[in-house]
Amino acid sequence: MNPVKLICVVLIAFASCRTERNYDLMIKIESAQSYSYDLKRRLLTVHNILKPDTTIQFALTDQELKSIIGKYYELNLNKLKSNYQVGDSCMSSPKLFTTLKVNSQKFSQQIMIDNSCHQFIPSDSTNGNRIVAFIKYTFSILKSKPQIKNAPNSEMFYY
Numbered sequence: 001m002n003p004v005k006l007i008c009v010v011l012i013a014f015a016s017c018r019t020e021r022n023y024d025l026m027i028k029i030e031s032a033q034s035y036s037y038d039l040k041r042r043l044l045t046v047h048n049i050l051k052p053d054t055t056i057q058f059a060l061t062d063q064e065l066k067s068i069i070g071k072y073y074e075l076n077l078n079k080l081k082s083n084y085q086v087g088d089s090c091m092s093s094p095k096l097f098t099t100l101k102v103n104s105q106k107f108s109q110q111i112m113i114d115n116s117c118h119q120f121i122p123s124d125s126t127n128g129n130r131i132v133a134f135i136k137y138t139f140s141i142l143k144s145k146p147q148i149k150n151a152p153n154s155e156m157f158y159y
Helices: 003-017 062-076 120-143
Strands: 025-031 034-040 041-045 054-057 083-085 097-103 108-114
Touching: 025 062, 025 120, 062 120, 097 120, 108 120
Parallel strands: 083 108
Antiparallel strands: 025 034, 025 097, 034 041, 041 054, 097 108
């Protein structure tokens, strides 16, 4: 086969294997039943026990949202099962989870990770570290927003 044709065939095959990225994702992060961050709607909900929840609109640019979604794909979180809980070796109780919910027209995904334990079981170590990296990246953007910085603290507390 002609070398030029071979290169073209390889490039076409490589391009067809590339995963299509859907930037119209609905991402919601729930932190230990205390806070919910809805990135698509740009809403922070502060959950309380004795008083009604507080909902706060925050500013998130389309570029920042696209960057967060890009990080989700870059870390291959879209390849995880639709319901995925990172296994760890911590025995603390109660377990306080951060839950990442990702939805699109084609799929729904829920990923749970313990807030305070990053001693992942060996089979979940890589995925656990990728999820932590995504959450840290996302919160580095969210926590810079004045609306989130100035939000009231949740009444939820755990012993």
